[in-house]
Structures are given as structure tokens and as C-alpha cells.
Amino acid sequence: MKKFKVNDNCISCGACTAIASDVFEFNDDMQATAIEGANVLEEMNDTTKECAMDALEGCPVNAIELVEE
Numbered sequence: 758m759k760k761f762k763v764n765d766n767c768i769s770c771g772a773c774t775a776i777a778s779d780v781f782e783f784n785d786d787m788q789a790t791a792i793e794g795a796n797v798l799e800e801m802n803d804t805t806k807e808c809a810m811d812a813l814e815g816c817p818v819n820a821i822e823l824v825e826e
């Protein structure tokens with residue numbers, strides 16, 4: 758399955774957490790992170806999937822990845 762992940766490039770701009778708040782949140786260090794259990798592509802409904810893909814494509818520093826696990 759494919760999971761959304763956020764890598765260390767994140768500059769905490771807040772775009773992904775605004776676009777796809779069901780999938781991304783800020784952790785205590787104010788870095789965006791994918792919410793474990795809510796970040797599985799195949800388990801998302803169409804709306805959430807679309808928002809998550811928009812977040813991936815819109816991240817200004819390419820910090821969001823789809824990782825096969």
C-alpha cells in the first residue's frame with residue numbers, strides 16, 4: 758500500500774494541513790506530519806485522496822512523498 762509521508766524538507770508553511778487536514782497535522786516541533794492510520798492512499802475516500810494529492814503537488818519544497826510500504 759502507499760502511504761503519505763513528510764520528509765525533513767518541511768518548512769512548516771501550513772499548506773498541507775490547510776488543504777488536507779484529515780491527513781496532515783503539525784507535531785509538537787511544528788513540522789507537518791502525516792497522521793498515522795489516515796495516510797494510506799488506498800483507504801481514503803475520493804475527496805480525501807484528492808485533497809492529499811493536491812497537498813503533495815502543492816508543497817513548495819516537495820516534502821510530501823507517497824511511499825510504498
Ligand code: SF4
Binds near residue numbers: 767773815817
Ligand atoms: S506543504 Fe510542505 S512545507 Fe508546507 S507544511 Fe506541508 S509538508 Fe511542510
